Amino acid sequence: MVVVAYRQFRNFDPPQILRLWNESGLGRGAATGISCDEFDGLVIAQTYFDPAGLIVATTDNRHLVGFVHVGFGADETKSRLCRKTGVICAVIVDPQYRRQGIGRELIRRAEEFLRQAGAETIYGGGADPNDPFYAGLYGGSQPAGFLESDPAAAPFFQAMGYVPFERHLVFxxxxxxxxxxxxxxxxxxxxxxxxxxxxxxxxxxxxxxxxxxxxxxxxxxxxxxxxxxxxxxxxxxxxxxxxxxxxxxxxxxxxxxxxxxxxxxxxxxxxxxxxxxxxxxxxxxxxxxxxxxxxxxxxxxxxxxxxxxxxxxxxxxxxxxxxxxxxx
CATH class of the missing domain: 3.40.630.30 (Gcn5-related N-acetyltransferase (GNAT))
Structure with a gap:
């Protein structure tokens, strides 16, 4: 039986995060073939990026088999974060390691992080003004929650106790x-x-x-x-x-x-x-x-x-x- 450990993001993780991103069948709305520099510029380099909010699952502390990334929406002035609103921006598990409880444990840890930071509401999927990460990488023109062309998203979030909140149409x-x-x-x-x-x-x-x-x-x-x-x-x-x-x-x-x-x-x-x-x-x-x-x-x-x-x-x-x- 494979032993899975969980930890926060470290600086040597992006190549394996991108491997999971490209191999996990996210559907037509995910940009693929991006470089570590591009991922860094659009995600890691955000001024509010918190390594503790990107939780990875590993089999030997190096080989990533999944990750979840969370953040916070903006306040009414759009001049600062609103930590009352937590957002699960991405959650991916290697197809070979699915149905082993890894995704469920990643979400549990993500929710715990958000609650401890003050979140009173948690959304699955980002959309303005609650879309801190992945603009330009998922969703197309702008983040719009989890796309229906990403077939694993809906059943997973509903099994985790989430309900549809709003729907965005892509033309x-x-x-x-x-x-x-x-x-x-x-x-x-x-x-x-x-x-x-x-x-x-x-x-x-x-x-x-x-x-x-x-x-x-x-x-x-x-x-x-x-x-x-x-x-x-x-x-x-x-x-x-x-x-x-x-x-x-x-x-x-x-x-x-x-x-x-x-x-x-x-x-x-x-x-x-x-x-x-x-x-x-x-x-x-x-x-x-x-x-x-x-x-x-x-x-x-x-x-x-x-x-x-x-x-x-x-x-x-x-x-x-x-x-x-x-x-x-």
Missing amino acids: QRKLGPGGPEIMCVRMLNAKRQSKLAAATAYEPKDWWWSTRQGRLDSMQLGLMPKAGGSLLARVCVVGLDMYTTSWKMRAIGITGLHVSEHQRRKGYGQLLLDEVCRRVRDEMIQLAEAHAKETDAAAIAVIKSAGFQLVDAGVVYKKAGGAEPSTE
Whole structure:
């Protein structure tokens, strides 16, 4: 019988963490083939990374057979962590060592760490504003819980006493030959009155954005009235270079779609998404991805109207009954 020991992260662990990441069948939403330097830049180098929050399972103190990584969400100002909200960002067990209780023990230790740190609520899967790690590495455009294309996630978390809390829909649009060509009267009218422009003045300034999406290549784009004036709509375009190996194509994510309140239902959201797709297609980008909460009917309608198709969904799970408050 194999004896499994548990300990916190050490500096020599990343190569084996990446081995588990690449070999564990996480589904279409996981970037693969990433280097230790890339993993370090997006995960380990986070200012709030705590080695005690990355717990590994080993067979000889060196050979990793599993790990769980937890963190905390942001407070309302998005200027600091909120330790009342704990997040299980990743949990992976080597396929050869599954069904031996390793995953269950990793989650137990992760929950214990979070509770002792003050967590009153624990989520399984990160989504803004409770997504401290793995932006750019899991989920695509942005973390969206655990994806349904990751088949082991749902049964595992439900067996661990977690229930679905919120669902995020994942849409994609192919930009190469055969991709959709969008045009309607409302969008034509919007196109006559506006033009695509940089929207750097609207770049998020909060710490939470800077430390997550801010680590990825991104740019703010918007629609400006041709006659001058304030932005009509804006989005953030995020480079998904980490997914090139997994998806066999270059892709971008479109996040933070916002249409000015008085300009809604006039085709500007649809036009902006289409214009962004046309612009990046000229730069040899072959795929665009956008997310929307399942409850956000307006965002879903705009994304679909711009030629995006539903390809996946992510679920954030919540520990049933909440977490026990820390006694410290």
